[in-house]
Amino acid sequence: MPVPSISTKKLIPSIAGKLALAGGSLVFGSWVLSDIVHLPGGGAGLLALGAGVWWVTRPSKPASFSEPSSLPGWIRRCEAVLAQFSELELSLGLDGLRSSREQELDRLKALHEPLSVGVVVSEGGTHPTTSELQIALEGVHSLELCIAKPLPVVADAWSWPQELEELDVILYGLPMPLRAADLLRLEQLPTDRPAWLLIRDSVHQSREARQEALSCQLPKQWCDRLLFWSGESADLRQGLLPVRSHFVQPSRSREITKQRLLTSLHRRWQAELEQLRRERFRSLLQRSQWIVAGVVIASPVPSVDLLAVAVVNGLMVKDMAQIWGCSWSSEVLQVVARQLGTAALGQGVVEWSGQALLGMAKLDGGTWLAAGLIQGLSAAYLTRVVGASMADWMALNAGVAEPDLEDLKRQAPLLVAKAAERERLDLPGFADQAKEWLKSQRYAGA
Incomplete structure (x- = not known):
């Protein structure tokens, strides 16, 4: 996620x-x-x-992810994420979150295969022969040439095969005229990937004119990565000069590849980590929202806002901080919850949820008409929206020593609006949960 x-x-x-x-x-x-x-x-x-x-009142800049600029920096960053997986292992009672990922990181750190060039074309495209490529790239120290299977031009997804991920350089044989499949494929290739487009120049036209024409059709990042060749071996060697230059310093080329792989690994781990956190959070939220509803029904008050926010503070905030690894003080956590709760009330979440749930009267025929029950369900829905927006805020500020509360004031309305929209789409699911909860309450009362 x-x-x-x-x-x-x-x-x-x-x-x-x-x-x-x-x-x-x-x-x-x-x-x-x-x-x-x-x-x-x-x-x-x-x-x-x-x-x-x-100077006194200026808002401080919100903390942002500081991307490492070196290989050791990315290794430390990935090791820090491994530590977070270990913490989730303890809190979720799961096994195997760290060990397999640790092995994957160790393998990348020890990567020592020969430098590699992958030659890729889509179906119907052509590329130089293996011998022509070997002659054109002659002189590069310990270079491995990989000819990939042609990529399909009809597909549901245009992502690149995983086996090409660890290649140091990609040469993509681009056929003329351009095809939609090739353009879609190029859009999925990350911009940080060392890659060039190899074009067979068989048209009687100056290469400058051809390059200018292609620059108008290709994505901007490819305009400086066009390599032309006429079909002659000598011309191919001249055309592949940028590729040979990339391998002038083999150790630096390998470091670039490792850093790119660690960047991708870190991005994937962060997404997996966030998904695990959200799964843990949803179970916490579901439990908390019905505790809120029960408290409101047992002791109805004219307004549910203070009670709901108080319950959110007491039941969810500390657990959420543990899930996202936020070492903030309880006072800061209460301020965050209060700010988001106020924004939710200001956007009419309680009023809208009460009307929407009342419109779904089939939740529980007789008892649904009780005012306290409507109020309790609205309080549960408010807890749901505030909790979801708080989860978004913690995800944005995970790892930050102290959040920017002034920035929170500015962001709170938008955070709540996005969370409310997501929960609005899931209102039938909430209604099903409410129906089960009402049944359980009725049986408990009997």
Whole structure:
């Protein structure tokens, strides 16, 4: 499961509006200080005062993922994720989360196979013969040439075969004219992959003109990775000069490949880690939401917001912090929950959920009409939305020593809106859970 992302474009005023407001405030303030208060140097004083206020009240920049720039850095980053899998093993009572991944990391760290070039074409495409490629790449130290099976031009997915992942360089034979299948395939090749497009230039046209024409059709990152050859061995060797240059320093070439593989490994582990966390969280959330509903029904109050947020704070926040490895203080966790709960109430989650659940009156014929029951289910739904938005926030800030609470205030409405939309789509599932819970309550009462 991918880690959620947030866009704040709709929450931030336009630059022009900010400049207009700042300019108007400066002119008005300068006039007040100079002509009304008679303060010498009013404009300069106002600027100094404004700068001081801005410095004190400026929001701190939210923490972001700092991508390592070296091989040892990526190794340490992957080892840190392994430690998080170990923690989940203990908290979830699962086995095998770490051992298999640790073996995978050790294998990449010890990778010492010869440098490799993979030659790939799609069905119907052509590439130079093995002997021609060997002559063209002659001089590269300990180079292994891999000719892959032609890739299908009709497929449900356009991802690249996994066995090509560890090759140091990809040469993709691009047929002319361009085909949609080849363009779709190129879109799936990561931009950090050392790869070139090998084009058989058999048309009587200058290569500059051909390159300019292709640049208008290909994705931008490929415009500087076009290699032309006429079919002659000597011409092929000249065309593959960038590939040979890539292998001038074999140790550096291998380091680039290892770093790319570790980057991909880290990305995949993070997605798997987040999926495990979400599974653990959903069971925690389901238990907590019905405890909230039970408390509200047992002691109905005019408003469910304070009670729901209090229960969320007490039952879920600390457990969620443990799941996501957030070592924040209980005060910070309460502020986060309160801010998201306030945003949910401001967006009318309780009112909407009450109306939606009331419209599904078939949940439990007779008892459903009780006002306390409606209130309890609405409180459970509020807990569900607040918990989901809190999970998104923790996923975004996992590993951060101290979250930016000012940034949370700005992001809370959007976090809640996205969580509410997801839960709205899953309302039938919530209704089924509510039906089972109501039945259990009725039997318990009997």
